[in-house]
Amino acid sequence: MALFQIFDPVAPPTPIGIDLGTTHSLVAHMVDGRPECVLDCDLSPLLPSVVHYLEHGGVMVGTEAKGKAALHPRETLVSAKRFMGRGADDPETTRLGPYDFAMPGPGESNSVRFKVRGRAVTPVEVSAEILRVLRTNAEAKLRTVGGAVITVPAYFDEAQRQATKDAAKLAGLEVLRLLNEPTAAALAYGLDKGRTRGTFAVFDLGGGTFDVTILSLDDGVFQVRSTGGDAQLGGDDMDRLFAEWALGHMGVDPATASPELVRAALDAARVAKHELTDRPTTVIAVTAGELSFERSIRRTEFEDLVRPVVERTTPAVKRALRDAGLRPEEVDGVILVGGSTRVPAVREHVKKLFGQEPLSDIDPDQVVAFGAAIQADLLAGDGAKDDALILDVIPLSLGLETMGGVAEKILPRNTTIPAGRAQQFTTYADGQTGFELHVVQGERELAADNRSLAKFVLRGIPPLPAGAAKLEVTFRVDADGMLTVTARELNTGIEQRIEVTPSFGLSGDDVERMLLESYEHAESDLATRQLRERITDAERVIAATEAALRVDGDLLDEDERAELDGAMRALREVIAAQDGKKVHLRTEGLDRATQPLAERRMDRAVQQAMKGRAVAEIEDTVKDRPEHPHLAASYAKDAETDKETR
Amino acid sequence: MTDPFELLGLARRFSLDRAALEQRHRDLSRTLHPDRYVQAPPGERRMALERAVAVNEAFRALRDPLTRAEALLTLHGLSVGDADRPAPALLMEVMDLREALDEARRSPHKVAALLDQVRARSRAEESALASAFDADDAPDAAALGRARDALVRLKYFRRFEDEADAALDY
Numbered sequence A: 001m002a003l004f005q006i007f008d009p010v011a012p013p014t015p016i017g018i019d020l021g022t023t024h025s026l027v028a029h030m031v032d033g034r035p036e037c038v039l040d041c042d043l044s045p046l047l048p049s050v051v052h053y054l055e056h057g058g059v060m061v062g063t064e065a066k067g068k069a070a071l072h073p074r075e076t077l078v079s080a081k082r083f084m085g086r087g088a089d090d091p092e093t094t095r096l097g098p099y100d101f102a103m104p105g106p107g108e109s110n111s112v113r114f115k116v117r118g119r120a121v122t123p124v125e126v127s128a129e130i131l132r133v134l135r136t137n138a139e140a141k142l143r144t145v146g147g148a149v150i151t152v153p154a155y156f157d158e159a160q161r162q163a164t165k166d167a168a169k170l171a172g173l174e175v176l177r178l179l180n181e182p183t184a185a186a187l188a189y190g191l192d193k194g195r196t197r198g199t200f201a202v203f204d205l206g207g208g209t210f211d212v213t214i215l216s217l218d219d220g221v222f223q224v225r226s227t228g229g230d231a232q233l234g235g236d237d238m239d240r241l242f243a244e245w246a247l248g249h250m251g252v253d254p255a256t257a258s259p260e261l262v263r264a265a266l267d268a269a270r271v272a273k274h275e276l277t278d279r280p281t282t283v284i285a286v287t288a289g290e291l292s293f294e295r296s297i298r299r300t301e302f303e304d305l306v307r308p309v310v311e312r313t314t315p316a317v318k319r320a321l322r323d324a325g326l327r328p329e330e331v332d333g334v335i336l337v338g339g340s341t342r343v344p345a346v347r348e349h350v351k352k353l354f355g356q357e358p359l360s361d362i363d364p365d366q367v368v369a370f371g372a373a374i375q376a377d378l379l380a381g382d383g384a385k386d387d388a389l390i391l392d393v394i395p396l397s398l399g400l401e402t403m404g405g406v407a408e409k410i411l412p413r414n415t416t417i418p419a420g421r422a423q424q425f426t427t428y429a430d431g432q433t434g435f436e437l438h439v440v441q442g443e444r445e446l447a448a449d450n451r452s453l454a455k456f457v458l459r460g461i462p463p464l465p466a467g468a469a470k471l472e473v474t475f476r477v478d479a480d481g482m483l484t485v486t487a488r489e490l491n492t493g494i495e496q497r498i499e500v501t502p503s504f505g506l507s508g509d510d511v512e513r514m515l516l517e518s519y520e521h522a523e524s525d526l527a528t529r530q531l532r533e534r535i536t537d538a539e540r541v542i543a544a545t546e547a548a549l550r551v552d553g554d555l556l557d558e559d560e561r562a563e564l565d566g567a568m569r570a571l572r573e574v575i576a577a578q579d580g581k582k583v584h585l586r587t588e589g590l591d592r593a594t595q596p597l598a599e600r601r602m603d604r605a606v607q608q609a610m611k612g613r614a615v616a617e618i619e620d621t622v623k624d625r626p627e628h629p630h631l632a633a634s635y636a637k638d639a640e641t642d643k644e645t646r
Numbered sequence B: 001m002t003d004p005f006e007l008l009g010l011a012r013r014f015s016l017d018r019a020a021l022e023q024r025h026r027d028l029s030r031t032l033h034p035d036r037y038v039q040a041p042p043g044e045r046r047m048a049l050e051r052a053v054a055v056n057e058a059f060r061a062l063r064d065p066l067t068r069a070e071a072l073l074t075l076h077g078l079s080v081g082d083a084d085r086p087a088p089a090l091l092m093e094v095m096d097l098r099e100a101l102d103e104a105r106r107s108p109h110k111v112a113a114l115l116d117q118v119r120a121r122s123r124a125e126e127s128a129l130a131s132a133f134d135a136d137d138a139p140d141a142a143a144l145g146r147a148r149d150a151l152v153r154l155k156y157f158r159r160f161e162d163e164a165d166a167a168l169d170y
């Protein structure tokens, strides 16, 4: 056994996978083709997602912080993930909990803000503290960490995803990809078990979120068929119901209980809940200051209490099955993920819903982080064609508000990403010179009932009679599930493009400011950091170009080759001279010079993909395969293109 | 419009082997998906993204018989818009179905039965589309006319299916 780990000084940075959970967070990486978690200082892979704010600045994260919650319930933030991407007036802020919330000040974005030691802290900042510790732990083990895949609940909306990305940025992490948690779990399962084919359901009930995903695995391609869930449903809700019950028995009104008592009741409820997983009866004990309460409780009583939480998973499961065009018995395996699937009543429920015994042979606590590490490793690799591939979907329909407040779906839920679609709209009034676009996310008929993502106005359209202007709106969702909307007036060519920064999120400026404020970055010189980043980018482009030339150099004629070599040489010169500005410019130059090569390489690859397997041959190999009768038959909006918008 | 059949290298027909379509989509995704280009220079990344989006869009269009029929009609220079009203008999039928759905709303079994009934009607229209588009010779004006009528009906049935399907959420 090696006693010392020898660090290879030129070893490339190790890509990492992060499960940023409501209750626990983990970081994992690949070792000899297998995922492994990094241990926290207490030798557990699970870092409690708890952040304690100290009196004189600074924070404590994890187990240590958790120990502070009882005495400092307001300064110790637990389950901050439930508030990610939420507005200050979100219903979540009114549920049982010890926190004090601050309203956004003038000019501040409408994010939830916790009042902690006289300042306001956003959930993004809290998450960034957790990510920072994970990064530090990983660095201690791996020396240099590369990019990170961070998992998010599949049912996270645009705002919640953006908030997660912002948190990573604050923590100084390069995000390779946001990966949906159930998909990560399936990836870990599929690869671990050497399965090559089949349809699986992932049932993921954690502390604060619930996801169900149906996916099929075929020759290493994991294709998500449908996904559903509830981004605010989990074990925390059981704890709340249980705690409210205990407070009730103590004769305390949950609405007026002190933060200490609320914290104590929630903690006692969780402890008792865990005990009831292993035995039929236990004692719940709440103590806070003078008050104390003890009562024995049977598992059946507890199950009656939390039945509403368990039942709330049913509609999403049924909907996901219907969207995938499957009956429960057509699912080849049900994968359980998340700590709350340990609750016997939850297992029973899952068994009933799918009519089969679920699988849980990989540790449900670690499986998501494992999947993230596998994906990080794949993304950092050379993109070899036989690597596993994930084809994920958008969880919620994306659309625009049209006349009469109706939400017109442009990309329906369960559309495979990356996705893009354009739709044309027209004016409804004579001489209308602006279009107001309201981007919404959700399944409801009326725009007002859906999540509002962004509003923007396309101006400067020449006055035309009603119906004469033609507005083309393009929705584009990338592989992270992030949306960009572009609007263009077709007669004039006036165009406007927005990265949809959700109305509830932080603005790009907010994030930049926080980045500057955070002690870690304030110290490092901005210019040095920028130069380093630019050089890394430049080296990446050079390495990629060289690799492409080695394989497909024959696609260029002599002149083209000489031009490319010249562009690379010119870039290397300015790297050597450490001239940041020129490095940036010449990187762009090289990138442009490689376009013809890239285009031809891609054409070649596509031809190989299509020729490699004649359709007749495909038909042979797929004959014995079960077919999915109507996958997402739900897509059936009619194709009239000229809709009026307001 | 880009031809989704051409993009996926499949014959321009209404009847198509679902499994073959999915296989093609997987093969192309393996080549073009953004995950394969994370380490690539930005220009190449953008290019791959454009193509992956186009492939997914073509896959979506061909996967569903309704959008597949629309694509075929468009490729033949026709389109189906608001102006295409179905025969009064069909409107009556759909109205009756809607009423039945309103009454059945709280009973999943009844909704499911209605749904099955309408799905059978949709499948009949899909057969009509297949015979209109897939004859040995390229479809003539009469065949395209029949296809268009079948598509209009299919759309009505599908809209009803969606409503019924949504009603099952309660």
Ligand SMILES: Nc1ncnc2c1ncn2[C@@H]1O[C@H](COP(=O)(O)OP(=O)(O)O)[C@@H](O)[C@H]1O
Binding pocket: A020, A021, A022, A023, A024, A025, A205, A206, A207, A208, A209, A234, A235, A236, A270, A273, A274, A275, A277, A337, A338, A339, A340, A341, A342, A343, A364, A365
């Ligand atoms: N043995 C157990 N019995 C019942 N619930 C459990 C058990 N272990 C963990 N949990 C619950 O699982 C939830 C945390 O699950 P986890 O997967 O870590 O969530 P997240 O991914 O949201 O952080 C908590 O609500 C916790 O109480």
Ligand SMILES: [Mg+2]
Binding pocket: A019, A021, A022, A181, A206, A207, A338, A368
């Ligand atoms: Mg989790």
